Amino acid sequence: MEAPPKCALKFSNYIVKHIEFILNEVPEKDEKIRLNVNIDTEIRYNKNEPNKFITIIKITAGEKKDFAKSPVYLSVEVWGFFEVIEEAIDKVRQFAEINSVAILFPYVRALISTITANANIPPVILPPINVAGMMANIEEVKEENTEKQETEAYE
Template sequence: MPTSAAFAFRNYTFTNVEINMGDFSESSALDLSFSPSGIYDKSTKTFSLRFVFTASQGDENKTIVKIVCLATFEFNEPLDIDAIPDYFYPNSLAIVFPYVRAFVSSVTLQANMVAPILIPTLNLTRLQSSLKANTISR
């Protein structure tokens, strides 16, 4: 009999989309950044991942595109925050990243940008410590 996973991906939604084409310059490269944080609710066994993507540009680091994705994961059993397995953090990011990547491309294409933002396939394991450090319990 197969064992069930320690956690399951339940859903995601994009809660904020900000596009500032007035600040965009074709001659300047975009700086892409990702900022993850989380809220774990032991009573409901849910983990809410907030994954923020930002594309900025120029010396003043003006935000061109900012997208916020909220994803919900559910654990099989209530855990203390310290008992969340270490593998959860990189895996949760890896699960959500393709949705963010596709949405950024789609929304910047629909905004009729000169060229849509195409985020390359990335290894996000460096973000796991940031996610863990920016996770709180309710």
């Protein structure tokens, strides 16, 4: 019997690098907290071991300086450690980047819900996201900003 194929992407571990929580105004128990949420992702490759990389998800929610707009401010940064099988590095890099964010995001969602629930306020529950769509939008914005910077530099 043939052995099953190896999975191209391995999730090794994650760590929480940063948590910041500020409660300005205690919301009512049945009040839903509505926050502007910003999600940023970053991929860092290991120079010595190109099949290993770190996926970083940074999320900020609420307004830090203008509490009239938001009863809560929170910021989290979570690092996930991943590995791609060496024989598939070139073929699966983009696939691995998108899927590593998809794998790590539920941990970040749970962290945010836990922080707010343990603060004894209505928990902030981030909705599931379409990671592939989000990553495509991020790339479009980066390309637009790069084109804009190049245009401004040469005008």
